Amino acid sequence: MQNQDFSRRKFIKAAAITTAAAGLGVTPGMSGAKETLAVLGGSAVRQGRIGPSWPYIDDKVIESVLKTVKSGVWSRIQSATGTVPTFEQHFAKLVGAPYCVGTGSGTQALSTCVEAMNLGPGDEVITSPYTDFGTISAILTSRALPVLVDVDPLSFQLDPGEVEKHINANTRAIMPVHIMGLPANMERIMAIAKKHNLKVIEDACQAPFSRYQGKAVGLIGDLGTFSFQASKAIACGEGGAVVGSDEKLMNECFTVQNRGASKQGKNERIGPKYRMNEFEGAVLLGQLDGAKERFEIRNANANYLASKLKDFPGLKPQKQYEGTESGAYYNFAMSYDKEFFNGADRAKFLKAINAEGVPFTSYIKNGLHREPWVDNIIRLKAYTKFFSPQRLKSYKEGMQLKNTDLITDQTMVVMWGSGTLLAERSELDKIVDAIHKVHENRDKLKTI
Incomplete structure (x- = not known):
């Protein structure tokens, strides 16, 4: 031995x-x-x-929160110069992103991206089974189908070879997860996306500031997302952000998280209220310098x-x-x-x-392919109406992911x-x- x-x-x-x-x-x-x-x-x-x-606490964080409490500006819509819009500007600069939109959580950030890209019933999004359920939840919220493919057993990231095997006529996007905060194999993933004309949403919720091949993680695909949940490297209890380089698409993200209302104040589309609040912004601003x-x-x-x-x-x-x-x-x-x-x-x-x-x-503890949501959704009207019985059967049968189980x-x-x-x-x-x-x-x- x-x-x-x-x-x-x-x-x-x-x-x-x-x-x-x-x-x-x-x-x-x-x-x-x-x-x-x-x-x-x-x-x-x-x-x-x-x-x-x-989470990280110092006097600067406390002072930032107290200042917000005393200001009476507790919602981002009260001021264009409040803590949330200011955080968006500062965080975008730190990441190197042209645009940033704050949300109430990393899951909300992912959901915002899915909805902004108009992914929904009948569409399939390929992603990882080895992640927080928020990744899957963001796809399910828009009633798209999360297609789970196996991961590399040593990097714990999406295996690009498995990704390509699962692309079909309904596939619209790939959602790689930068698990543990390290970059996925984005060179291969982006090449596959380009070949098949697919969108890429980076789940970089664990990976702020990570860099890959000269680029910031979150800015390699069409959109990137981050989480500021209490255990994260930058934390405010809950909280998230979407970053991107496409101004039109980022404006759609703003509209989605603002319950469908655009920056011009027009009610334009379906959108939940995913707004980050000013207290979250204050906590985040207080710790960004370090x-x-x-x-x-x-x-x-x-x-x-x-x-x-x-x-x-x-x-x-x-x-x-x-x-x-x-x-x-x-x-x-x-x-x-x-x-x-x-x-x-x-x-x-x-x-x-x-x-x-x-x-x-x-x-x-479990890959997400072994959780009850799979059997739940394949019985729902939103899925039985837009996917054939054969597709739902093969979907269920495809939940055999040996590397993830290992x-x-x-x-x-x-x-x-x-x-x-x-x-x-x-x-x-x-x-x-x-x-x-x-x-x-x-x-x-x-x-x-």
């Missing part, structure tokens, strides 16, 4: 070479006698929270962790596509290989590593990144120490 060949000595040697090359010195706790796992009664490698508390700096810290720390794990096959950091320049790292994601942990399944590893004070999780059931391990990846390097070293400790006690994992 490869596992037996990968000794602690080799593991330590690889990590030491990596850290020495980076001028960081040898990680503490890398030598000495074998320690008992905390889950079996030993001492934990570390205790307490890793990184700062989250958002890019925190983004850079997360990138540096994610790269540091990846370098420590580079020669350790038991946990492989998320695969990145050629041309990936940076990522938002909503999660630092890894693939778990039980063969390097004496055959112990992921649940055993997670129990052991959490006992050492390292908050790794399996993240999304990720959710066996291999995915993540560490939340928004706050955790702002930690001091000494804390990151302890994460690595804990991984080493669990690995050297791998023969004990099946007893947990």
Whole structure:
């Protein structure tokens, strides 16, 4: 077995070479006698929270909210210079977008895009099964059909080869998800979209400021969306934004989120009220100045962790596509290989590593192809009227996605990144120490 060949000595040697090359010195706790796992009664490698508390709060954020409370301007329609329009301008500049429209959530941002593109009954939108349900919900809200295709098992992103296999006469758009905050394979996706004359909506809800092949994520497709939910890198509880370069299409987005009323005040089309409120705008404005700096810290720390794990096959950091320049790292994601942990399944590893004070999780429990909504929608009038029985039957049968099942059931391990990846390097070293400790006690994992 490869596992037996990968000794602690080799593991330590690889990590030491990596850290020495980076001028960081040898990680503490890398030598000495074998320690008992905390889950079996030993001492934990570390205790307490890793990184700062989250969401981000400082005096500037508080002052911004108080100023808004006292102003009496609590809705964006009260002032053209309120916190929401001001945030839209500042965020657009930070991202490099010509236009930005704020919404009440990332899901609302996606729904705004779907509706602005006039996607609806009879239309199909190809997207990922490995995402938050908000991605799917945004398509269902307009009664279009979300077509789920399998993902790459190491990048966790849409597999472009699978995307092309599922294009038919009803396909109108592709919605790639930049999962974990790292860019999807947009070069291939955009080539497929161009070949088949399809729209592209980027679900960049986890990926603000990420860059790919010289472009900001969210500005590669026709429209891009971001989320400012409480766990995100830029947070206001809930909140979202749409960005784009096409002025006409972005005006449609504004009209949709403004319950169908255009900037000229005319009631022009179907649209829910998805407006971001002034309090959300105030919280966001209060933290924008340092958002890019925190983004850079997360990138540096994610790269540091990846370098420590580079020669350790038991946990492989998320695969990145050629041309990936940076990522938002909503999660630092890894693939778990039980063969390097004496055959112990992921649940055993997670129990052991959490006992050492390292908050790794399996993240999304089920691919969205295995959730009840599938059986629900294929019985609804909106779908039975616009799709043939044969299409709905093949749609249901197509929910066999082996790579997604592998990720959710066996291999995915993540560490939340928004706050955790702002930690001091000494804390990151302890994460690595804990991984080493669990690995050297791998023969004990099946007893947990």
